[in-house]
Amino acid sequence: MLSQPPPYAELPPTHRALYLKSQSEAPTIETLPTPQPTPGSAVVRILTANVLSYARDIYNGKRSYNYATPLVPGVSAIARIAAVGPDATTLSPGDLVLIDVTIRGRDDPSAVFLLGISEGHSVGSRKLMHGEWRNGTYAEYAKIPLENCIPLPSPLLATTEEGGLGYTIEDLAHIPKLLVPFGGLRDIDIKVGETVVVSPATGAFGGAAVQVAVAMGARVIAMGRDSTKLSALKDRFKRSQVETVTMSGDVETDTAALRAFGPSDAFFDISPPAAAGSTHIKSGILALRHGGRVSLMGGIRDDVSIPHSTVMHGNLRIQGKWMYEREDIFALLKLVQRGNLKLTEGAGMVTVGAFPLEEWEKAFDLAAQKAGMGEMVLIMP
Ligand SMILES: NC(=O)c1ccc[n+]([C@@H]2O[C@H](COP(=O)([O-])OP(=O)(O)OC[C@H]3O[C@@H](n4cnc5c(N)ncnc54)[C@H](OP(=O)(O)O)[C@@H]3O)[C@@H](O)[C@H]2O)c1
Known part of the structure; x- marks a missing residue:
């Protein structure tokens, strides 16, 4: 080295x-x-x-x-x-x-x-x-x-x-792995104390998103397919910083599981192309509060079904994000330098x-x- x-x-x-x-x-x-x-x-x-x-x-x-x-x-x-x-x-x-x-x-x-x-x-x-x-x-x-x-x-x-x-x-x-989700989370203005659903939370960028959202002061509901990986993820954080929901593949079940933690402020997704048919994006959106925000950062190439009526009546904001802005890099470096992000x-x-x-x-x-x-x-x- x-x-x-x-x-x-x-x-x-x-x-x-x-x-x-x-x-x-x-x-x-x-x-x-x-x-x-x-x-x-x-x-x-x-x-x-x-x-x-x-x-x-x-x-x-x-x-x-x-x-x-x-x-x-x-x-x-x-x-x-x-x-x-x-x-x-x-x-x-x-x-x-x-x-x-x-x-x-x-x-x-x-x-x-x-x-x-x-x-x-x-x-x-x-x-x-x-x-x-x-x-x-x-x-x-x-x-x-x-x-x-x-x-x-x-x-x-x-x-x-x-x-x-x-x-x-x-x-x-x-650092670069953390920067990617930071770009999306900052883009939808995640605030201290808010609740953000991260999915899928068990991949490289999803896991990084959980870490970054916690460093930004949010409570995270980590959503994924694998309950063993999710509980290992939760163990890394303090009590109440990270909750988990295992995807069942059923929209109503998953929405109810997310809603059990109260309505979320934001939903962040960074799915791979293979998750195109998964129902978790719909559940994540349905679990949002009125005026909630969505950041879509996944690599899905196909069209994805969106609960249109909920988006319209709930004043929801859906934003795509490719990577991050230059100023995000300096903001993230401060989180690392201050020890918030380890x-x-x-x-x-x-x-x-x-x-x-x-x-x-x-x-x-x-x-x-x-x-x-x-x-x-x-x-x-
Ligand atoms: N917007 C941007 O700027 C940006 C930047 C970089 C990457 N990306 C995108 O981010 C995607 C994820 O990258 P990564 O490196 O984190 O991938 P990864 O490490 O391979 O993780 C993939 C994640 O997706 C989950 N998953 C796989 N198939 C699924 C399915 N059918 N239904 C639900 N979940 C499924 C995996 O769950 P298990 O743990 O259960 O397998 C895992 O949590 C990439 O495909 C890329 O296109 C976007």
């Missing part, structure tokens, strides 16, 4: 990267020219890059994500700045940064794509990914927009004796595997089995 900034006198002419020529071929490790800093960018040395539970299916085409190829895959990461473009004002070589994968057009912020995984949904977002910002983080070096290099406050890594939080680079890799094993955050670049396949396989609630698989190039 690199904890001290190495000297970045100059970038090496070449570096190693995972390289995906097309979705029909497995990626290979290649030696490529090292990216060079240009105005508006930094070149970073990747220390650790996260692996999504569905990484394999994104890169073999099973998940039908659209992205530019050939491509260096790879998503959120922790890195050190190696070199900066001439217009950098605060970032400098050696700085520890979080790589935010949400890249927006500078002249059109609605042109959004996700570094290394999705070209987004507009002509502008496609132009950005297919052109200047094609390559992701499964590499020794990556070129990243300056504004996507988020400086990590030094107390995060400083030891507790030094007055810091004593986190490792691996611990910090949990990145420790005691708080359920575990790195289940860390692999060198060459072992990317093992990383993808492990992530498919074990990158669930609180779990993290990393590639450390």
Whole structure:
């Protein structure tokens, strides 16, 4: 693990990267020219890059994500700045940064794509990914927009004796997973003391949503299919912070189970595509109070049935959210820095595997089995 900034006198002419020529071929490790800093960018040395539970299916085409190829895959990461473009004002070589994968057009912020995984949904977002910002983080070096290099406050890594939080680079890799649900929860303005239903609460992002909502001061009703996982989740929190409801698949039963805790203020969903036919979204909406809010962050591709009359008569607000806003990152870092959000094993955050670049396949396989609630698989190039 690199904890001290190495000297970045100059970038090496070449570096190693995972390289995906097309979705029909497995990626290979290649030696490529090292990216060079240009105005508006930094070149970073990747220390650790996260692996999504569905990484394999994104890169073999099973998940039908659209992205530019050939491509260096790879998503959120922790890195050190190696070199900066001439217009950098605060970032400098050696700085520890979080790589935010949400890249927006500078002249059109609605042109959004996700570094290394999705070209987004507009002509502008496609132009950005297919052109200047094609390559992701499964590499020794990556070129990243300056504004996507988020400086990590030094107390995060400083030891507790030094007055810091004593986190490792691996611990910090949990931050991007927490950021995703924070974007949706903040978008529907979750307030201290409110009750929010989170579903499904037993996955990687759902588990993170529970943790984040509690840190924001909410009471959570965690909804999921697996009662064993739900009770393990509840055990991590103080009494009354988290309640659980096991999905039965029957709308009325599940709505009544949620309502047993009183009407909820908000419903947050981050279902995978496989949950398209599940009834839990309807139950979550039916359990809301008058004026309740809904955040839909799931990856469901099909249409979902909504209780229209309840939404209309109940003045309910349904909002979709893709990722998070830039200011959300700084707000979440404050929660981490103040200790409201903990990145420790005691708080359920575990790195289940860390692999060198060459072992990317093992990383993808492990992530498919074990990158669930609180779990993290990393590639450390
Ligand atoms: N909006 C955004 O910005 C954003 C960002 C990132 C990800 N996402 C989406 O979030 C989704 C979830 O990602 P993840 O990494 O958390 O996935 P994950 O770790 O695989 O978790 C999936 C969760 O869904 C549950 N589930 C699976 N099939 C279900 C079904 N048929 N009915 C009800 N629940 C079901 C699982 O329950 P069990 O524990 O019972 O198996 C588990 O809780 C992804 O598919 C992605 O598209 C959205």
